[in-house]
Amino acid sequence: MKKFFANQWLVMLVFSAVILTMPIWLSPIGAGYPDLLQKFMIFGIFAIGFNILFGLTGYLSFGHAAFLGVGSYAAVWSFKLLTMNVLPAIIFAIIVAGLFSVVIGYISLRRSGIYFSILTLAFAQMSYNLAYSVLTPVTNGETGLQLERADPRIIDSLFVEPTEGLPLTNFFSLSLSGYEGFYFCAAFLIIGFFISLRIFRSPFGLKLRAIKSNQTRMQYTGFSTKPYLLSAFVISGMYAGLAGGLMAATDPLAGAERMQWTASGEVVLMTILGGVGTLIGPLLGVGIIKYFENIFSAINENVLMAAYSGLPEGLQHFLVTVSSPFVGEGWHLTLGLMFMLVVIFLPGGIMEGFDRIKRLLMKPFSRNKDAVESAEEGH
Numbered sequence: 001m002k003k004f005f006a007n008q009w010l011v012m013l014v015f016s017a018v019i020l021t022m023p024i025w026l027s028p029i030g031a032g033y034p035d036l037l038q039k040f041m042i043f044g045i046f047a048i049g050f051n052i053l054f055g056l057t058g059y060l061s062f063g064h065a066a067f068l069g070v071g072s073y074a075a076v077w078s079f080k081l082l083t084m085n086v087l088p089a090i091i092f093a094i095i096v097a098g099l100f101s102v103v104i105g106y107i108s109l110r111r112s113g114i115y116f117s118i119l120t121l122a123f124a125q126m127s128y129n130l131a132y133s134v135l136t137p138v139t140n141g142e143t144g145l146q147l148e149r150a151d152p153r154i155i156d157s158l159f160v161e162p163t164e165g166l167p168l169t170n171f172f173s174l175s176l177s178g179y180e181g182f183y184f185c186a187a188f189l190i191i192g193f194f195i196s197l198r199i200f201r202s203p204f205g206l207k208l209r210a211i212k213s214n215q216t217r218m219q220y221t222g223f224s225t226k227p228y229l230l231s232a233f234v235i236s237g238m239y240a241g242l243a244g245g246l247m248a249a250t251d252p253l254a255g256a257e258r259m260q261w262t263a264s265g266e267v268v269l270m271t272i273l274g275g276v277g278t279l280i281g282p283l284l285g286v287g288i289i290k291y292f293e294n295i296f297s298a299i300n301e302n303v304l305m306a307a308y309s310g311l312p313e314g315l316q317h318f319l320v321t322v323s324s325p326f327v328g329e330g331w332h333l334t335l336g337l338m339f340m341l342v343v344i345f346l347p348g349g350i351m352e353g354f355d356r357i358k359r360l361l362m363k364p365f366s367r368n369k370d371a372v373e374s375a376e377e378g379h
Contacts, residue, residue, distance in 0.1 A: 008201070012194055019186050023179065029295070034178045036294050040287060041185035042246045045192045047270045047282035049239020052199060053232050054268075055277035056208035059109075060117045062264050063124030066104070067097040067237040069131065069259030071244025073138070076145045076254040083155035084167045086176065086184075086249040090242065097241020098234055105233035109226060112215070124264055131256035144255035169249050181250045188246060192239060197279060199235070208232055273342055275349030284350050288338075292331050299327035 022040070026032040050064055071093035078089035108119040131139040139145055147166050156167070169176050176184055199205045210218055211225050218225055248254055257263075270289055275281025304323050308316040326334045346352045 008197060011197065012190070015193055016190050019190060020183070022186075023182070029291075031291055031295055034182050036290065037179075037182040038185050038246075038250050039290050039294070041182065041189045042243050042250070043267070043270070043286045043290060044189050044283045045185075045246065046240055046243035046267055047274075047286050048189075048192050048196050049236045049243070050267045051271050051276065051278075051282045052196060052239070053236035054271060055282075056200070056205060056212060057229055057232050058212035059112070059229065059233070060268070061108075061120040061233075061236070062117050062261065062268070063104070063108075063120030063122070063127075064236070064240050064267055065259050065261065065263035066124040066127040067101055067240035068244040068247075068263060069127065069254070069256065070100050071097045071241030072248045072254035072258055073131075073145055073244075074241070075245040075248035076147070076252055077138075079147060079153070079169065079248070079252055080145075080151040081154065083153060083160075084169050085155075086169050086171050086245075088155075089169075089249060090188075090245040093241045093245030093248070094238050095241075097244065098238040101234045101237025101241075102230070105230050105237070109229050109233060121261060121264070124259060124261060128256050128259040128261075131259060139254070139256060142256075144253055147252050169252055176250060185246050185250065188242060192242065193279070200279060204228070204231075269339065273339060273349055275351030278349070278351045281349050281351040288350075289335065292335050296327060296334065297329070297331040300324075301328075303327075 019041075022037055023032045023034075026037070031037075046064075046068060050061070054060055074096040075086075075089035075093040078092045082088055104120065104123045108116055108123065111119060132141055149166060153167070160167075171184060174180060174184075207228050211228060215225055244254075244258065247258070266289065270285035271282045272285070273288060274283065274285030301320055301324055304320045304327070305316065308319050311319065324330070342349060342353075346356075348355070
């Protein structure tokens with residue numbers, strides 16, 4: 001048990017150090033600026049939560065963006081009604097997303113496989129359309145829910161001096177703009193990763209893996225799987241609500257587009273690309289997709305000309321012509337090709353590639369160890 005906790009805390013120490021130093025080691029590749037770092041953190045939380053459901057139970061949800069959107073709306077309403085302090089908003093976002101996921105999970109988990117996936121997709125699209133139509137008084141429809149100077153902000157009106165413009169989100173007077181916002185989101189990612197780590201290594205996590213392995217056999221032994229599946233679904237939904245709340249905290253705006261099926265599909269791609277059922281894999285998937293979306297997509301012909309400037313002019317123009325369809329607006333093509341290669345050759349995602357490299361590097365050492373053991377047995 002002591003060894004288990006020692007390893008666990010070592011993992012957390014390394015993980016925390018990597019996350020907190022991201023502005024340093026991502027700067028050389030142009031990804032060290034605060035807005036992108038915040039996206040890494042927020043979508044990392046989203047992917048970690050999704051992986052608890054999909055990675056441990058095998059239940060593929062195509063509707064997790066609904067909880068992301070609900071969390072954003074709940075957080076913005078907290079800013080409008082209570083205070084610009086982000087802590088109540090985030091708590092409110094997690095609770096509302098959790099309650100919403102209880103309802104959707106209770107109904108959707110009556111089915112499994114593709115039927116479960118279609119049900120979650122249907123609920124997400126229903127939520128998206130309701131936000132644009134029936135729930136317009138709550139969501140403000142196509143315009144999106146935004147802050148206004150006339151908002152009551154009951155708590156702030158008692159303790160905070162009013163400002164001329166729109167107030168800014170804060171964490172007990174600490175501004176969340178720039179790197180402060182990144183470190184605030186990073187703290188929640190580290191906490192979320194720790195909870196995920198404990199779930200993966202807990203008896204609860206083992207039961208979820210057993211459900212994924214053979215749910216029918218577990219049911220034949222008299223084991224009720226539904227409470228565990230619903231718990232995993234709700235925990236996953238609360239992670240999504242937290243991510244939605246952090247989106248609103250860094251940019252106090254909530255729109256129905258966050259609930260669209262494409263947002264649900266994006267987190268599925270992130271998880272599969274990095275490695276389903278692994279702790280780090282979904283975060284790698286988030287990093288790759290968000291880097292392509294924000295950095296790779298900004299590369300144009302002028303950037304390519306500068307990159308190939310040391311080459312002969314004919315070769316330079318040839319390489320620019322060949323490369324340009326894969327960058328800029330064509331970044332989806334590069335990402336699609338990468339995803340195809342990963343799915344075909346690395347079904348376990350990028351983490352499987354790392355495992356193969358590790359086994360390849362360790363192979364000579366294992367051979368030497370076997371040879372030594374054989375020699376010792378001979379004596």
